[in-house]
Amino acid sequence: MKRVLITGAAGFLGSHLCDRFIAEGFYVIGMDNFITGDHKNIDHLLENPNFEFINHDVTNFVSIDGELDYILHFASPASPIDYLKIPIQTLKVGSLGTHNLLGLAKAKNARILIASTSEVYGDPLVHPQSESYYGNVNTIGPRGVYDEAKRFQESITMAYHRFHGLETRIVRIFNTYGPRMRLNDGRVIPAFMGQALRGEDLTIFGDGSQTRSFCYVDDQVEGIFRLMFSDYSYPVNIGNPNEISIKDFAFEIIKLTGTDQKVVFKDLPKDDPMQRQPDISLAKKLLDWSPKVDREEGMKKTFDYFKGLSEEELRKSEHKDFSNHIKR
Numbered sequence: 001m002k003r004v005l006i007t008g009a010a011g012f013l014g015s016h017l018c019d020r021f022i023a024e025g026f027y028v029i030g031m032d033n034f035i036t037g038d039h040k041n042i043d044h045l046l047e048n049p050n051f052e053f054i055n056h057d058v059t060n061f062v063s064i065d066g067e068l069d070y071i072l073h074f075a076s077p078a079s080p081i082d083y084l085k086i087p088i089q090t091l092k093v094g095s096l097g098t099h100n101l102l103g104l105a106k107a108k109n110a111r112i113l114i115a116s117t118s119e120v121y122g123d124p125l126v127h128p129q130s131e132s133y134y135g136n137v138n139t140i141g142p143r144g145v146y147d148e149a150k151r152f153q154e155s156i157t158m159a160y161h162r163f164h165g166l167e168t169r170i171v172r173i174f175n176t177y178g179p180r181m182r183l184n185d186g187r188v189i190p191a192f193m194g195q196a197l198r199g200e201d202l203t204i205f206g207d208g209s210q211t212r213s214f215c216y217v218d219d220q221v222e223g224i225f226r227l228m229f230s231d232y233s234y235p236v237n238i239g240n241p242n243e244i245s246i247k248d249f250a251f252e253i254i255k256l257t258g259t260d261q262k263v264v265f266k267d268l269p270k271d272d273p274m275q276r277q278p279d280i281s282l283a284k285k286l287l288d289w290s291p292k293v294d295r296e297e298g299m300k301k302t303f304d305y306f307k308g309l310s311e312e313e314l315r316k317s318e319h320k321d322f323s324n325h326i327k328r
Contacts, residue, residue: 001050003027003067005110007058007101008074010037012180013115013173013220017072018042020221022050029064032075033057035089036082041180058097059089068108070228073101074115076149080269081186087145094149095156102160102168111167113228114157116235118174119147123273128243130279131172131235141271154235161233169227174239174278178217178298179305188212189299192250193306196257206268208247213277215240216298219291226287239278240291256299 004021008014009030014037021028022045030042030053045051056062058075076093077083083090098114105112121129122137137147154170161168181187183194195202215238223238244252250263283289 001025001027002069003029004070004072005029005031005064005068005104006072006074007031007097008037008076008115009053010034010039010041011074011078012041012178012182013078013176013217014072014074015041015180016178016217016221017074017224018045018051020225022048024225026050026070028052029054029068031056031058031062035086036077036079036182036185038180038182058100059092060100062100062104064104064108068104068110071101071105071110071112072115072224072228073098073112076115077146078117079182079185079187080143081184083146084142087142090145091149094146094153098153098156102157102166105168106160106164106166111169111228112157113169113171113224114153116150116154116170116172117146118172118237118239118276118278119143119273120151120154120172121273122147123271124275127275128241128277128279129237131237131282138271143271158233168233169230170233170235171224171227172235172237172278173220174215174237174276175212176215176217176220176239178302180217181302183306183309188246188249189214189302190306192253193257193303196253196259196261197306199259199261201262201264202250202253204246204250204263204265205272206246207265208250208263209245210268210272210274211243211245211276212249213240213243214295214298215291216293216295216301219293223283223287223289226289227283230287232286236283236286237278237280238283238289239280240295241278241280242291242295243275243277244295252295252299256303
């Protein structure tokens with residue numbers, strides 16, 4: 001049985017990846033320190049004989065007993081409300097954490113997949129964004145702690161690939177959604193759905209003309225899985241190119257939830273990207289991958305998940321205005 005280490009295992013994407021690799025017959029070692037992860041995302045796996053969990057911060061030395069075939073590094077805050085609140089930890093997990101895991105992969109002769117992000121493109125001057133675009137990032141802006149952590153992560157990964165001959169893979173993840181997202185994590189979909197479920201008006205930052213492209217979690221996991229077992233070492237975009245403005249998306253949420261909330265507008269946070277749409281030509285060619293779940297279907301599944309949360313969980317998720325964290 002092949003053994004795989006998944007960091008950030010108690011997070012949204014990490015926990016879904018644990019499910020997928022177990023279903024594919026792997027022995028999964030999950031690792032998380034619960035800074036942003038949630039125990040409930042992996043509770044269903046704790047009795048599974050093909051899963052073990054290690055509570056550990058990957059910015060400290062990482063040691064795994066026995067053989068290890070694969071590593072997926074998904075440990076990192078991924079939402080603005082998190083990485084603006086813990087900027088140093090965000091930088092450390094992208095740098096020290098990645099260095100530790102690359103060292104582990106080298107010691108174990110394991111293939112490693114690094115979770116990068118569309119945020120490496122910053123506020124793009126090219127649309128849609130392809131892997132050949134170098135980005136437009138403010139290195140000293142408040143969002144730079146996340147953007148630059150991921151850009152450095154890609155650089156050190158390629159250095160290990162070129163200098164040590166390490167088997168590496170890099171996925172650039174575009175906005176992904178689905179069950180197990182946190183309602184209070186500051187991202188668009190959980191923020192809108194939490195507000196709708198609590199009967200609050202939906203908050204848009206800026207005039208709502210900025211665009212996003214949302215990929216359902218099952219499609220994202222499929223793309224990541226295929227990339228891990230491909231022969232390609234350079235970054236690959238995985239996302240859904242179906243683009244929509246935030247304003248139009250807010251009205252989609254109101255229609256989906258059957259509520260009659262208004263839309264209210266607040267100042268746009270500094271360096272918030274105005275456009276986000278993946279060019280997935282490479283993923284189609286290399287991985288024979290493209291998203292299968294359309295937004296209407298995926299949003300219904302996600303809303304059904306959020307509707308199942310307790311009243312206490314909904315209260316805990318009350319909208320937090322993270323724009324205060326985003327100052328020059």
